[in-house]
Amino acid sequence: MQKTKDIIMDYLELPRPIALVLDAAGNIEHLSIEACQLLGYELSEILGANWVSMCLPQRWQLKTKRMYDAVSADYNEEPQCHTYPVLAKNGRQHPLAWHIEQRHSPSGAIVGSISTGIKVRDNALQEKNALLQSAARNQAVLDNAIEAIISINAQGTITHVNKTTEKIFGYPEEELLGQNITFLIPDTEKPLEHYRATLWNYMMPDSNKLIGINRELGAKHKDGHQLPIELTVAEISIAGIRSFTGIMRDISERKLSEARLKQSKEEVQQARDRLAHMDRLHIASEMSTGIAHELNQPLTAISMYAQACRNLVDNGKSDIKSLLSTLLRIDKQAQRAGDIIRNIRALVGKQDPHHQLTNINDLIHSTIELAQVDIECRTITFKCQCSETLPMIEIVSGQIQQVILNLIRNAGDAMVDLKPQEKIISIISEQTCQDFISIIVRDTGVGLDIDQPNEQLFQPFYSTKTHGMGMGLAISHSIVHNHGGKLCANKNYSDGAEFSFTLPVMPILGDH
Structure with a gap:
């Protein structure tokens, strides 16, 4: 009997949820009685007021406004859970855990949000604060990373970026959130549809073989110039919902160094080729006496055979067989001279690499x-x-x-x-x-x-x-x-x- 009574008392002591309805601009359209009691306002005092400006501590206003803006964006259809305090009329703060989702018109357009909040007990608040501190530390790590870190949802829409993303691509966070990842692809590098499909395969792979593998591709800076990046993709799955994080490194300096190194290697090779050519010319100059002697032999023989042919004709003793035999000897000596010249040309000429x-x-x-x-x-x-x-x-x-x-x-x-x-x-x-x-x-x-x-x-x-x-x-x-x-x-x-x-x-x- 006592156990049943304790259960009933625990239930009665549970905080009552409050309901909040905002329009797309974040203004209050409706507030439950429990919310009015918690805040200390009459409903007439608060209707139409901006929720963040009027009912949140100042240090929470910017962060919470961004969160509501994200909830109201087209790319964020999933309900969101957040914890933030509200500021009562008497100045007291009350931490609440919120469940927030989009509101839609009959035509399907996003017209605002519906939030349900429940007061957080002290131990739960401590746990939540610890989580918030951990999240803040993680965010600090992300923002200080030298790589651009971009998260996308299952539709390829950018849901989160770190500060380095703006440094690399030139776009502030608000211009990237809600954009498709292909927003960062240059139109001129490749045929756009083909290239977008290629990047989509990187960021949304059906096969694990692309996860964790570095890929080099081109990206687009806000000012229009293209920059080479190295992309690594990580997959995250929470409650069956897939999302992806792309880690992008600007490799412009590396590519420039590689180009300079390649040019230096080419210049060194050209210098080596010139030096080798000089060496071949030096060899040829040292062999010049022998070359002259070798060429002189077939040329002398050709001259002698030609003189013999002329003598045969002049003496009237020529016959086709004798002339043909002598002409064949001339041809053989000419080929020998040609071979010598070809060998020398091959030695001293510029080499085919x-x-x-x-x-x-x-x-x-x-x-x-x-x-x-x-x-x-x-x-x-x-x-x-x-x-x-x-x-x-x-x-x-x-x-x-x-x-x-x-x-x-x-x-x-x-x-x-x-x-x-x-x-x-x-x-x-x-x-x-x-x-x-x-x-x-x-x-x-x-x-x-x-x-x-x-x-x-x-x-x-x-x-x-x-x-x-x-x-x-x-x-x-x-x-x-x-x-x-x-x-x-x-x-x-x-x-x-x-x-x-x-x-x-x-x-x-x-x-x-």
Whole structure:
């Protein structure tokens, strides 16, 4: 019996709810008797007054007005629950927990709000204050974040933004709330409907594969200029209602730095190409005597064969078979001269920077033929040990030919004091592992100084030759590195000098 009495007393002591009806401007259209009693006003005194201005403590007015504005907006159809105090006529404050929802006209238009409030007990108020303090701390964190943080509801409408959003996009909070997220998309970056659909897929993904993944896209500043952003999407589900938070970082500075870095890399590469071209011209100038000699031989032969043809005709002893045989010899010598010129042009001309599938063994043999144009190389015996099972590789063939030619010429210089039968250059090609092939150039010269740092060999302007520029190995090292390989000297080879370099079977495209 006592237990039943206690339950009844607890029920009777429960605070009575109050009812409040506001129009779209926040003015009081109706107030329940309980509300009038709590506030100490007669109904006639308060009807038509602005609820926030008249019945709330000043420090709560701005925040509560924004809350009611949000409730009355098209994008916020869900009922809202808030706690805020009311200010009675006698100056006393009463904390109330409010349930607030939209009012609609028969046509469906929003005409205001209906609020139901109930007094909050002390312990509940303490809990609510703790929640409010926690929310304030969270809001402070959001507002001080360097990223724009934007929340949208299930319809893609912006429901909340932090202060950084205004700094990045230039729009104040009130201009963004209620807008669709596509409001921030530039019209000119892509066809608008396609691009909006793309961003919509980012912010409203049906698949979790896009949640938490960074995406780069363009956005629109209030002043009209476009800015690159990095977007990360987080999904929130409360009571079955989905919403999304987009974290947007302005990456303009990063993109500018990337563009500058790319330009710097291109300028460095252009400088390397010019330097390599100078090296090829230097090689050609050093080989000029041999080139002249090599060209002179087929030209002399052509002249002699032509004179023979004329003599046959002048003596009346010509026949078609003899003339044809002589003309074929002329053609062969002309082709030989043409091959020499083509090889020299390939050496000294500007290199095509594009990678092409190349048979490295064919390139080695053609480079040896080019090297033998030089008088100094004619007394050298070349031994090739080329693996026949090497795969085709993607390289800039002219650049790799320059590397091989530099190594051959260095080897020839190292054997200049040897007898002709002692001058041997061995060139080996092999696949050292699944990912790389190796080209080795050995000579029978004086060898390398074991006390000399390996890195010094590949420094620009370093040379052991009195007439050398000191650029050949440095340029070769750079070319091989840009192809994703490595050029090194083997000081453990005791019968002369050995240089080797590797090339990847698959090109390192990012380095080019």
